[in-house]
Amino acid sequence: MKADEKKAFLRCIEADCDGRYAIDERVYTCRRCGGLLDAQYAFNLANSPGEMKGIFKARRSVDTELDRSGVWRFRELLPFVSDLSKVVTLGEGNTPIYEARWSAEYAELDELRFKHQGMNPTGSFKDNGMTTGVTQAVALGAPAVACASTGNTSASMAAYAARAGIRAFVFIPADQIAYGKLSQSLEFGAKVVEMEGNFDDAMRLVRELADETDLYLLNSINPFRLEGQKAIIIEMMEQCGWEPPDWIVLPGGNLGNTSAFGKALHEMKKLGFIDRMPRLAVIQAEGAAPFYDLFASSDKTVLHPIARPATLATAIRIGNPVSWKKALRALDCTDGIVERVTEQEIADAKAIIGRDGIGCEPASAATLAGTKRLVATGVIDSSANVIAVLTGSLLKDPSYTIGYHTDNLALEDGAMRNPIKGLFANRPIRTVVNKDAIKRALVL
Numbered sequence: 001m002k003a004d005e006k007k008a009f010l011r012c013i014e015a016d017c018d019g020r021y022a023i024d025e026r027v028y029t030c031r032r033c034g035g036l037l038d039a040q041y042a043f044n045l046a047n048s049p050g051e052m053k054g055i056f057k058a059r060r061s062v063d064t065e066l067d068r069s070g071v072w073r074f075r076e077l078l079p080f081v082s083d084l085s086k087v088v089t090l091g092e093g094n095t096p097i098y099e100a101r102w103s104a105e106y107a108e109l110d111e112l113r114f115k116h117q118g119m120n121p122t123g124s125f126k127d128n129g130m131t132t133g134v135t136q137a138v139a140l141g142a143p144a145v146a147c148a149s150t151g152n153t154s155a156s157m158a159a160y161a162a163r164a165g166i167r168a169f170v171f172i173p174a175d176q177i178a179y180g181k182l183s184q185s186l187e188f189g190a191k192v193v194e195m196e197g198n199f200d201d202a203m204r205l206v207r208e209l210a211d212e213t214d215l216y217l218l219n220s221i222n223p224f225r226l227e228g229q230k231a232i233i234i235e236m237m238e239q240c241g242w243e244p245p246d247w248i249v250l251p252g253g254n255l256g257n258t259s260a261f262g263k264a265l266h267e268m269k270k271l272g273f274i275d276r277m278p279r280l281a282v283i284q285a286e287g288a289a290p291f292y293d294l295f296a297s298s299d300k301t302v303l304h305p306i307a308r309p310a311t312l313a314t315a316i317r318i319g320n321p322v323s324w325k326k327a328l329r330a331l332d333c334t335d336g337i338v339e340r341v342t343e344q345e346i347a348d349a350k351a352i353i354g355r356d357g358i359g360c361e362p363a364s365a366a367t368l369a370g371t372k373r374l375v376a377t378g379v380i381d382s383s384a385n386v387i388a389v390l391t392g393s394l395l396k397d398p399s400y401t402i403g404y405h406t407d408n409l410a411l412e413d414g415a416m417r418n419p420i421k422g423l424f425a426n427r428p429i430r431t432v433v434n435k436d437a438i439k440r441a442l443v444l
């Protein structure tokens with residue numbers, strides 16, 4: 001049987017190649033041309049989109065692990081698993097959407113909502129993709145999984161690998177990982193390799209190792225990761241009553257999430273789950289913005305990597321994003337755009353998101369900073385319906401938050417020191433143990 005006659009298969013995204021592989025082949029990129037691969041389906045839904053929406057919703061109150069998962073309850077839209085009893089899940093997804101009054105005012109929008117992926121089991125959106133990635137690793141009989149990471153992928157992979165009982169190897173840039181994330185990988189029992197280089201070095205190396213050894217690669221170059229991350233958007237549409245917002249704003253690093261969002265929207269529109277496309281706005285940190293440069297350039301055929309990416313939003317400190325071609329495709333099909341923001345803008349936006357009682361890690365706050373810019377420049381209308389995706393929890397990077405609120409945060413690169421001003425800092429007050437002194441200090 002040819003690969004494309006089966007229900008699910010892998011397909012090269014390069015139009016002039018069209019390489020195809022069976023769903024159970026251990027392949028990450030096209031063997032013919034090196035192109036990225038998509039999971040493709042001959043979707044044969046037994047029910048209409050209207051009926052499927054009812055089924056998805058009803059599953060939330062069913063007491064099985066599979067139905068309660070915010071990824072697997074949408075399984076008909078990611079049908080690559082032949083044995084659902086082998087699914088590895090921690091009850092991921094099902095993340096809230098919050099109205100954010102202060103943040104809306106800050107961005108000069110009438111309304112702004114955040115979908116908070118930091119409310120996942122390990123505190124980031126990576127769990128949506130790791131439940132599918134590790135499930136595929138188990139289906140392939142992989143003895144061990146591996147990834148390069150700026151911290152969240154590794155924390156999530158370590159947790160899911162531990163659940164599956166397989167070994168995990170994480171490759172991270174030494175001294176560039178937020179403590180919340182590093183502590184998770186250690187606690188979940190992964191073998192942590194701290195490399196004296198940056199994320200892009202680690203990524204290159206782990207890809208070579210995965211080709212030469214049994215390690216199953218779980219970076220977002222792995223198409224099965226993206227299948228799970230599609231559920232972020234499917235669930236968002238469900239939460240919006242299947243009425244897409246005007247804009248979905250997200251941070252961009254290695255660009256796996258942007259790719260997954262584009263694929264989810266494209267498939268949902270094709271299948272009749274939504275009737276129009278929201279626009280994607282991808283936000284990068286100024287010092288790590290190769291995708292912004294590409295988008296601004298007249299030649300979109302070559303991405304020029306940034307050799308020394310620099311940002312305190314360490315999650316997105318990436319100079320050579322592997323999924324840029326899929327991300328560009330996602331922007332094409334959603335009339336999307338790319339914006340970039342400064343370190344100061346990210347830091348202030350993060351403090352504002354905190355004031356809403358929500359909070360997030362620095363990379364996630366790039367969304368509010370970017371939204372503010374896009375409203376100021378007239379790209380996003382102040383009355384637009386906007387949902388920004390907060391990708392990670394506030395608790396991931398406590399050093400950054402404390403640094404900001406104590407006027408002790410700076411981007412350092414060799415001799416260069418770029419201090420961040422705590423414009424919205426909430427400085428702690430230190431006093432002696434004396435009631436009157438406290439009353440004076442607090443003006444009570």
Ligand code: F0G
Nearest residue numbers: 149150152153253254255256257391392
């Ligand atoms: N936000 C957070 C909190 C992240 O951890 C990442 C990526 C991104 C945004 C960017 O997402 O790569 O899909 O464009 N973190 C990866 C990691 C690279 O290793 O944890 P992307």
